[in-house]
Amino acid sequence: MQAKYSLKRQLLLWLLIPQLVLWLAGALLSFQVASHVANVMTDTSLQQTANALARQVHVRQDGQVALDFPPAARDLLQGSLDDALMYRISTLPGGVLASNGQFDDVAPPMPAASQPQFYTSKTPAGTNRALSVFYPIDKTGNHWLRVEVARNQQGRKQLSNQIMLTIGLPLGGLLIVMSVLVWVGINRGLKPLHGLQKLLETRRAQNLAPFELSDAPEEVHALTHALNQLLSTTNESVARQRRFIADAAHQLRTPLAGLKSQTELAMRETTVKGLGDRLNMVHTSATRSIHLVNQLLTLARSEPGTQSGMPRVKVDLAKLIRDLTAESVPRALAAGMDLGCDTSLNEAVIEGNSALLRELFVNLVENAIKYIPRGGNVTVRLTQEGSNYVVEVEDDGPGIPDEDKHRVFERFYRREQTGSGCGLGMAIVKEIAERHGGSVDLLDAPVHGLIVRVTLPLNPQ
Known part of the structure; x- marks a missing residue:
């Protein structure tokens, strides 16, 4: 299956795109800062020039306004062609004292004295940044000096561009360096994943x-730990299957060999009675083989690896136990035993596999009938304890010694070699109970006998 996206590409995009966005935002902010600084510097220069020009004007003794403005000062103010400074000095009322350019009349009306008025002036030569300042000539307030200065916007733009380059070039270099560092860092960060990939490919x-x-980061260790858990579970499942196959092959070899021997002897019999006896033994051996195969299949279905595929439904334990007890009564009567059911619960619903739960309780009842003497008593009991249902199968037989109780749950273990059992019944009971989140315990009956106690949660996991 082809991957939908690359983790490396995703990391690069998520790290570099925000950097690019931040760089563009920084560039825009730098442009705003550069424009503001250029405007402030231009306005400050215009105001200083206007103040300097105003100081060159004085009133003579005859009351006339005169301008002391030598040619050298005019040449100094003229500057370069791209950054030419225009000025106009006039009196109100009166006329123009000095001027070196054309000014429009968009300036606002005369404000209070010495309050600078900045505005944009458009002339045939281009757009200018202009300043108009009024200065009082006498104390009466009837005569005013107006100083107007303007500078072409081209100079201000050049200053703004210089500031922008001064700020933008280091930012661009920083973006490139950060991008390279991010790329190198991502490669180094993903290196342990490449190492794990090589281990998986060569395994x-x-x-x-x-x-x-x-030598791996915490996240890779977590991934490795999860893989190791999966490998451990798989190893246990494979080992369990191998053990099951070996045990099944070993257990099936004996009855099949006996069945073959009995058929060979039956073929040699010459009397009807001898042939009938041999056929009865063949039937008994075949019945035992069928029982063993059925038990093996049930044990295989109850394995943890196969339980995930088994359907789970709502199962009423109370009804199931009552039905199984009623079905087993004829067999108990034939064996000379008293089989009863004791439950006060009308309904005991859990979620589980109905076929496996039925097999669990069938094994318990059949074991009790099979291994206790004639005249014995078997009671199947269902109760509820907290968040669990408890099923107990109690008999008054000889019981099981404490040292053998844990071995009863081993596969193919039989305390007595008589009978037709194969030693899988209690192993099946334990597997099915654990698959439903429950447990099985063996307890001594109050007087004598055995109690098999199965605990099943109301809400199995």
Whole structure:
């Protein structure tokens, strides 16, 4: 299956795109700052020039306004062609004292003295940044000096561009350096994943040993730990299947060999009675083989690896136990036993596999009938304890010694070699109970006998 996206590409995009956005935002902010600084510097220069020009005007003794403005000062103010400074000095009322350019009349009306008025002036030569300042000539307030200065916007733009380059070039270099560092960092960060990929590619399918990564970040260790858990579960499942196959082959070999021997002897019999006896033994051996195969199939279905595929439905334990007890009564009567059911619960619903739960309780009842003497008593009891249902199968037989109780749940273990059992009944009971989140315990009856106690939660996991 082809991957939908690359983790490396995703990391690069998520790290570089925000950097690019921040760089563009920084560039825009730098442009605003550069324009503001250029405007402030231009306005300050215009105001200083206007103040300097105003100081060159004085009133003579005859009351006339005179301008002391030598040619050298005019040449100094003229500046370069791209950054030419225009000025106009006039009196109100009166006329123009000095001027070196054309000014429009868009300036606002005369404000209070010495309050600068900045505005944009458009002339045939281009757009200018202009300043108009009024200064009082005498104390009466009837005569005013007006100083107007203007500078072409081209100079201000050049200053703004210089500031922008001064700020933008280091930012661009920083973006490039950060992008390279991010790329190198992502490659180094993903290097342990590439190492794990090589280990997986070179690992043989039969090798289920855990992975060992000593020099790896925490996230890769977590991934490795999850893989090791999966390998451990798989190894246990494979080992369980191998053990099951070996046990099944060993257990089936004996009855099949006996069945073959009995058929060979039956073929040699010459009397009807001898042939009938041999056929009865063949039937008994075939019946035992069928029982063993059925038990093996049930045990295989109750394995943890197959339980995930088994359907789970609502199962009423009370009805199931009552029905199974009623079905087993004829067999108990034939064996000379008293089988009863004791439950006060009308309904005991859990979620589970109905076929496996039925097999669990069938094994318990059949074991009790099979292994206690004639004249015995078997009671199936259902109660509720907190958040669990408890099913107890109690008999008054000889019981099981404490040292053998834990071995009863081993596969193919039989305390007595008589009878037709195969030693799988209690192993099946334990597997099915655990698959439903429950447990099985063996307890001594109050007087004598055995109690098999099965605990099942109301809400199995």
